[in-house]
Amino acid sequence: MDILLSSLVAGIMFGMALSLVALGLTIIFGVMDIVNFAHGEFLMIGMYTGLLTAQAAGVDPLLTLPAAALVGFVLGVLCYAGFVKYLLRGPMIAQLLGTFGLMLFLRNMALLIFGANDRAVHQGLLVGKSIDLGMGVIIPATKLAAAGLAAVSFGAVWLLMNRTKFGKALTATALNPQGARYMGIPTERMNALAWGIGCASVTIAGALIVNFWSVNPYIGLLFTMLAFAIVALGGFGSVPGAFFAGIVVGLITEIPGFWDFLTYTFDIDWMADVPMTSFKYMWVYLAYFLIMVVRPRGLFGWKH
Amino acid sequence: MVKHILEIDDLKVRYSGLPVIQGVSLFVDPGETVCVVGSNGAGKSTLLRSVMGAQRAFSGRIVFQGREIQRLRTEEIVRLGIVYVPEEKMLFKPLSVEENIRLGAYILKDENRVRKNLEFVYELFPRLRERRTQAASTLSGGEQQMVAIGRGLMSRPQLLMLDEPSLGLAPILVDEVLDRVRQLKQEGISILLVEQNVREALDLADRGYVLQTGRVVEQGEGKELLESDRFRQAFLGI
Numbered sequence: 001m002d003i004l005l006s007s008l009v010a011g012i013m014f015g016m017a018l019s020l021v022a023l024g025l026t027i028i029f030g031v032m033d034i035v036n037f038a039h040g041e042f043l044m045i046g047m048y049t050g051l052l053t054a055q056a057a058g059v060d061p062l063l064t065l066p067a068a069a070l071v072g073f074v075l076g077v078l079c080y081a082g083f084v085k086y087l088l089r090g091p092m093i094a095q096l097l098g099t100f101g102l103m104l105f106l107r108n109m110a111l112l113i114f115g116a117n118d119r120a121v122h123q124g125l126l127v128g129k130s131i132d133l134g135m136g137v138i139i140p141a142t143k144l145a146a147a148g149l150a151a152v153s154f155g156a157v158w159l160l161m162n163r164t165k166f167g168k169a170l171t172a173t174a175l176n177p178q179g180a181r182y183m184g185i186p187t188e189r190m191n192a193l194a195w196g197i198g199c200a201s202v203t204i205a206g207a208l209i210v211n212f213w214s215v216n217p218y219i220g221l222l223f224t225m226l227a228f229a230i231v232a233l234g235g236f237g238s239v240p241g242a243f244f245a246g247i248v249v250g251l252i253t254e255i256p257g258f259w260d261f262l263t264y265t266f267d268i269d270w271m272a273d274v275p276m277t278s279f280k281y282m283w284v285y286l287a288y289f290l291i292m293v294v295r296p297r298g299l300f301g302w303k304h
Numbered sequence: 305m306v307k308h309i310l311e312i313d314d315l316k317v318r319y320s321g322l323p324v325i326q327g328v329s330l331f332v333d334p335g336e337t338v339c340v341v342g343s344n345g346a347g348k349s350t351l352l353r354s355v356m357g358a359q360r361a362f363s364g365r366i367v368f369q370g371r372e373i374q375r376l377r378t379e380e381i382v383r384l385g386i387v388y389v390p391e392e393k394m395l396f397k398p399l400s401v402e403e404n405i406r407l408g409a410y411i412l413k414d415e416n417r418v419r420k421n422l423e424f425v426y427e428l429f430p431r432l433r434e435r436r437t438q439a440a441s442t443l444s445g446g447e448q449q450m451v452a453i454g455r456g457l458m459s460r461p462q463l464l465m466l467d468e469p470s471l472g473l474a475p476i477l478v479d480e481v482l483d484r485v486r487q488l489k490q491e492g493i494s495i496l497l498v499e500q501n502v503r504e505a506l507d508l509a510d511r512g513y514v515l516q517t518g519r520v521v522e523q524g525e526g527k528e529l530l531e532s533d534r535f536r537q538a539f540l541g542i
């Protein structure tokens with residue numbers, strides 16, 4: 001029973017952090033229909049920002065979130081104004097290959113600057129601490145903090161998108177850019193801000209995740225793939241969709257835990273021989289595949 | 305002293321090298337309703353889109369309240385006081401009627417003015433008040449047109465440009481929409497109107513222009529245009 005509960009709690013918490021990773025991808029796609037292959041690289045940049053700011057300033061990594069948000073916002077706006085803006089004028093294939101190139105560029109820049117070694121946060125207020133929820137469920141404090149802050153960030157973005165004039169203008173830009181311009185909405189600025197907010201949300205996610213996950217220049221790909229699966233499941237362009245799909249994907253990554261639970265509860269020998277943890281991400285991509293085939297617009301999709 | 309609110313001077317517009325507007329000059333005076341008529345492909349919509357900066361002028365000048373605007377961006381032109389209600393309506397379909405209409409007031413900062421203008425729009429189109437929480441996509445064609453016009457009025461433009469407001473509407477709705485345009489005219493708003501329903505449109509306009517393959521072939525007061533030979537030629541193709 002405790003394995004089941006632990007897996008559930010771990011899955012939900014990791015899922016909330018993953019939701020925040022996917023949020024930026026769905027915002028950027030929602031506003032300008034561009035699939036950002038470099039999304040995971042922004043997460044990697046957020047992880048390094050969190051790690052290095054914490055080391056340089058001697059503060060807890062959790063306190064580096066504003067720095068990570070700032071770096072993400074500035075990089076996002078610069079990427080749009082200096083690069084993506086020009087890609088949007090080209091055909092779809094230029095946009096795909098363009099962000100793919102951005103991914104390779106950022107990854108290799110990170111390799112040049114930071115080297116290929118894994119780096120991890122070894123000390124911090126919450127690092128190494130855990131909370132006992134009873135019934136055998138023990139959760140690391142870093143993961144709980146990441147999940148909580150992810151939920152807060154999500155709430156903030158949801159309010160921004162749905163309760164402010166800026167959010168309405170951004171939605172209008174997403175739905176019909178030409179119509180939005182006829183309302184006097186500066187759509188170029190909206191696109192740049194969408195990149196800024198999208199990248200800031202993923203660098204925040206990076207600064208949270210680095211508390212329990214070591215970083216290297218190649219870390220982006222795994223998260224890009226997870227974010228794609230989440231956005232496909234939740235519906236491209238949907239903010240609430242990303243939140244719930246993130247939790248679903250988080251739970252899917254805990255399938256090995258559920259497998260163990262079944263193995264021990266029913267004492268099934270052959271189940272114990274399956275190395276389930278070795279291919280836990282397979283289930284995520286299988287779900288991604290099934291969603292694309294069965295319900296391509298995702299659970300909450302409203303675009304296309 | 306500026307007399308015309310809008311003046312278009314020898315405007316030429318090309319689509320990928322092909323001339324669409326070949327030297328059009330026209331003007332709208334403050335408080336005037338001017339109608340541009342012409343058959344399909346005459347360049348009427350292109351003309352309005354050029355004024356909005358959505359279609360770049362190849363040459364010529366577009367002057368609004370004494371200021372050249374042919375090089376400005378669409379959103380800057382809106383801020384100067386021109387609103388365009390496109391033929392395709394371009395509603396934000398998943399959003400509610402009221403959200404759509406409020407987006408028309410994007411350039412206004414003062415929430416009190418926004419509320420006052422919203423009230424004005426709801427008085428002009430009472431049906432929209434009843435449907436204000438419904439998604440725009442669930443409305444009928446006529447109601448969608450009302451949303452498009454109402455949204456355009458939210459910033460209280462000095463010049464309202466309507467592109468085929470009666471397109472695709474049932475005859476009874478055509479009359480209703482054109483009645484509302486007449487009402488706006490009485491409010492003193494300058495209107496540049498493009499219409500297929502030439503008779504009703506010229507009847508309501510102060511002046512009209514007949515556009516044929518990108519050129520003004522006839523102009524004059526609405527009623528006298530209806531009688532002219534050129535007008536008959538443009539529409540009957542004789």
